[in-house]
Amino acid sequence: MNTPELRQLRHFVAVAEHLHFGRAAAALHISQPPLSRSIQNLEQRLGATLLARSRRKVELTPEGARFLGEAKRLLSQLERAVLDVGSMAAGAGGRLRLGFVSLADFGVLPGLLKAYKAARPGVALALREMLSPEQAAALAASELDFGLLLPPVAGDLEHLVVQRERFVAALPSSHRLARTRGRVAVRELAAEAFVMAPREIAPGLHDIVAMLTARAGFSPRVGQEAIQMQTVVSLVSSGLGVALVPSSVANLGRRGVVYREIADSHPRLDLWLAWRRGGLGAAGKEFLVHARRVAR
Amino acid sequence: MNTPELRQLRHFVAVAEHLHFGRAAAALHISQPPLSRSIQNLEQRLGATLLARSRRKVELTPEGARFLGEAKRLLSQLERAVLDVGSMAAGAGGRLRLGFVSLADFGVLPGLLKAYKAARPGVALALREMLSPEQAAALAASELDFGLLLPPVAGDLEHLVVQRERFVAALPSSHRLARTRGRVAVRELAAEAFVMAPREIAPGLHDIVAMLTARAGFSPRVGQEAIQMQTVVSLVSSGLGVALVPSSVANLGRRGVVYREIADSHPRLDLWLAWRRGGLGAAGKEFLVHARRVAR
DNA sequence: GGGTATTCATACCTAATAGGTATCAATAGG
DNA sequence: CCTATTGATACCTATTAGGTATGAATACCC
Numbered sequence: 001m002n003t004p005e006l007r008q009l010r011h012f013v014a015v016a017e018h019l020h021f022g023r024a025a026a027a028l029h030i031s032q033p034p035l036s037r038s039i040q041n042l043e044q045r046l047g048a049t050l051l052a053r054s055r056r057k058v059e060l061t062p063e064g065a066r067f068l069g070e071a072k073r074l075l076s077q078l079e080r081a082v083l084d085v086g087s088m089a090a091g092a093g094g095r096l097r098l099g100f101v102s103l104a105d106f107g108v109l110p111g112l113l114k115a116y117k118a119a120r121p122g123v124a125l126a127l128r129e130m131l132s133p134e135q136a137a138a139l140a141a142s143e144l145d146f147g148l149l150l151p152p153v154a155g156d157l158e159h160l161v162v163q164r165e166r167f168v169a170a171l172p173s174s175h176r177l178a179r180t181r182g183r184v185a186v187r188e189l190a191a192e193a194f195v196m197a198p199r200e201i202a203p204g205l206h207d208i209v210a211m212l213t214a215r216a217g218f219s220p221r222v223g224q225e226a227i228q229m230q231t232v233v234s235l236v237s238s239g240l241g242v243a244l245v246p247s248s249v250a251n252l253g254r255r256g257v258v259y260r261e262i263a264d265s266h267p268r269l270d271l272w273l274a275w276r277r278g279g280l281g282a283a284g285k286e287f288l289v290h291a292r293r294v295a296r
Numbered sequence: 297m298n299t300p301e302l303r304q305l306r307h308f309v310a311v312a313e314h315l316h317f318g319r320a321a322a323a324l325h326i327s328q329p330p331l332s333r334s335i336q337n338l339e340q341r342l343g344a345t346l347l348a349r350s351r352r353k354v355e356l357t358p359e360g361a362r363f364l365g366e367a368k369r370l371l372s373q374l375e376r377a378v379l380d381v382g383s384m385a386a387g388a389g390g391r392l393r394l395g396f397v398s399l400a401d402f403g404v405l406p407g408l409l410k411a412y413k414a415a416r417p418g419v420a421l422a423l424r425e426m427l428s429p430e431q432a433a434a435l436a437a438s439e440l441d442f443g444l445l446l447p448p449v450a451g452d453l454e455h456l457v458v459q460r461e462r463f464v465a466a467l468p469s470s471h472r473l474a475r476t477r478g479r480v481a482v483r484e485l486a487a488e489a490f491v492m493a494p495r496e497i498a499p500g501l502h503d504i505v506a507m508l509t510a511r512a513g514f515s516p517r518v519g520q521e522a523i524q525m526q527t528v529v530s531l532v533s534s535g536l537g538v539a540l541v542p543s544s545v546a547n548l549g550r551r552g553v554v555y556r557e558i559a560d561s562h563p564r565l566d567l568w569l570a571w572r573r574g575g576l577g578a579a580g581k582e583f584l585v586h587a588r589r590v591a592r
Numbered sequence: 593g594g595g596t597a598t599t600c601a602t603a604c605c606t607a608a609t610a611g612g613t614a615t616c617a618a619t620a621g622g
Numbered sequence: 623c624c625t626a627t628t629g630a631t632a633c634c635t636a637t638t639a640g641g642t643a644t645g646a647a648t649a650c651c652c
Contacts (some may be wrong), residue, residue: 003302003374003375004374004376004378005301005302005303006299006301006302007301007639020599021599021600021601022598022599030639030640030641031640031641031642032599032600032601033600033601033603033640033642034600034639034640034641035600035640036600036601036602036637037601037602037639037640038640039540040601046381047379047382048381050381053600054599054600054647055598055599055600055646055647055648055649056598056599056600056648056649056650057599057645058600062438063536064383064435064438065438066380066381066437066438067377067381068437069433069434069436069438070373070374070377070380070381070437071377071439071504072437073433074370074373074374074377075374077369077370077373078299078300078366078370079299079368081366081367081370082299082300082341082365084366085342085344085359085362085363085366086342086343086344103524104528105530106463106530108532109530110530110531110534110536111519111523111534113531113534113637114535114536114537117520117536125520127521127522128523129524129527135368137365138365138582140365140366141361141362141364141366141368142358142361142362142365142367143362143366151344155514173388197582207469217601222646224409224413224421225423226422226423227424227425228425228629230398230526231401231423233423234401234402234405234406235405235406235409235565238406238407238409238410239410240406240409240410240413251550251551251596252548252550254547254548255547261317270528292620296412303610316628317628317629318627318628318629326610326611326612327612327613328609328628328629328630329611329612329613329614329629329630329631329632330610330611330612331611331629332629332630332631333611333630333631334610334611337632349628349629350618350619350628350629351630352618352619352620352627352628353628354629527597581649
């Protein structure tokens with residue numbers, strides 16, 4: 001793949017912002033002809049026209065508008081990465097960076113934080129809700145110290161299981177099954193639309209749901225996908241479908257949703273506190289001590 | 297700022313993965329000496345040592361591990377951007393991309409989606425929870441069709457106000473003020489630790505809180521920052537502080553938290569459905585019709 | 593309607609840089 | 623202690639980025 005050069009991204013951003021090759025060239029401290037060639041070369045590499053230009057007017061095409069956002073983001077992310085590794089080399093520290101899935105927020109995270117913060121009020125915690133694959137990548141890249149995530153994820157991570165839970169059915173309050181007490185058999189949901197997260201962001205969770213519905217003899221009809229658990233529940237509450245979710249989601253207490261235990265047997269969903277093998281400093285090791293206590 | 301070249305990022309990733317200059321050079325189809333110089337030059341530009349090397353062994357330094365993740369991400373994001381703009385140029389479409397703040401999830405979003413999806417079941421909705429500034433950037437970059445966000449945000453966006461709400465105090469159930477009914481005066485919270493989001497992600501919300509506490513004669517002592525509203529509430533429930541939050545957050549119904557109206561008068565917090573000026577297709581225009589109905 | 597000014601594109605050239613080869617220096621292993 | 627291996631350095635060449643001159647198209651002004 002013939003990807004652009006950073007120089008070309010900078011050139012394009014300058015032209016896109018000035019909408020004038022001459023002024024953009026001046027801003028870049030080059031002359032206009034190499035800028036013109038650079039943009040042409042960029043467009044050839046991308047296979048897209050980014051700028052519509054005549055002798056008197058330059059405008060962004062839709063593709064150009066789209067690519068402009070990407071180019072700006074890439075350039076600013078590179079600058080941040082440079083600053084970040086520079087300050088790391090210069091010696092900074094003394095904080096813990098913790099990613100977590102929204103499920104953790106309904107379960108162990110508040111208790112974990114409370115325990116640790118009581119013991120170590122001086123350690124700054126940077127909390128960030130992230131999907132499990134993103135946390136795994138960030139751990140591998142040393143951008144997080146810990147992640148609270150759902151297995152399986154890629155990478156050489158150590159982990160502590162901090163939560164194991166069963167699934168429940170999340171039903172709109174108006175649902176016929178919501179009126180009854182007691183457990184729900186999964187086969188009773190065969191005709192329903194489901195609200196689910198895509199498999200690639202939580203394969204462990206998704207596969208338990210898939211296994212449950214397969215054993216009940218059907219494949220779930222997905223009415224709406226959503227990525228975060230609270231969004232799943234929100235969509236259930238407005239009647240867009242039902243969902244099979246881990247039981248801690250019931251802590252969400254969302255109006256318009258009722259939760260029923262599932263009659264069918266199934267494995268529990270594990271939640272991990274994960275960290276990069278060999279990647280913990282002193283603050284991290286102490287955090288782990290507290291985490292082991294909370295996990296019992 | 298002397299940022300690296302993409303060529304240097306590729307060189308570094310290759311060495312980091314092979315931990316051998318000769319094999320990395322072979323993989324890159326260059327010879328070993330220019331690779332050695334390239335890495336040295338990269339380290340000079342970054343002001344950090346990325347690789348610890350002797351004649352027989354190459355290892356990543358902590359800074360190198362950190363930067364490796366960034367470099368890989370940047371390179372893969374660039375490739376995705378190239379593919380994305382290439383396929384856009386080749387012609388794709390037919391869906392709506394909607395970003396939203398977590399607040400919207402507690403308020404208008406479910407109703408909005410339900411109304412639209414009933415009318416137009418064939419249009420695929422891609423939902424993504426994002427902070428307001430990120431949504432604004434994504435709208436400007438044509439990466440979202442709509443955003444449900446809190447003003448003010450940067451950029452030339454059109455908007456429809458879809459929600460206006462007052463603030464409430466979120467208190468741990470064990471709090472002394474939680475036992476009483478009736479409204480809470482903000483000055484009664486002067487000695488409390490607050491859980492707040494940083495200003496830069498929601499300046500409109502933050503400034504109303506700042507105004508409330510300033511009028512009550514104090515500056516809030518921030519015990520813990522959190523970015524998303526459900527995380528704020530989660531931390532309140534575990535006793536890490538109190539919070540002043542928009543009233544729709546009470547829909548969260550989180551155990552361990554009670555909500556009390558605030559006695560002090562204050563402006564309402566607006567929630568916008570925003571879109572890029574001139575950036576709507578037919579599906580988007582129709583979505584807007586439904587949105588106007590829901591907003592009344 | 594014609595002339596002029598402006599602006600992006602092209603042709604040709606030079607300066608700067610990326611990569612190659614030869615070799616050095618250090619060290620691990622036999 | 624000698625040899626093989628590997629990253630670093632010196633010197634050189636090939637390639638590319640940028641500069642200057644100019645062309646071509648067009649909008650504006652007279």
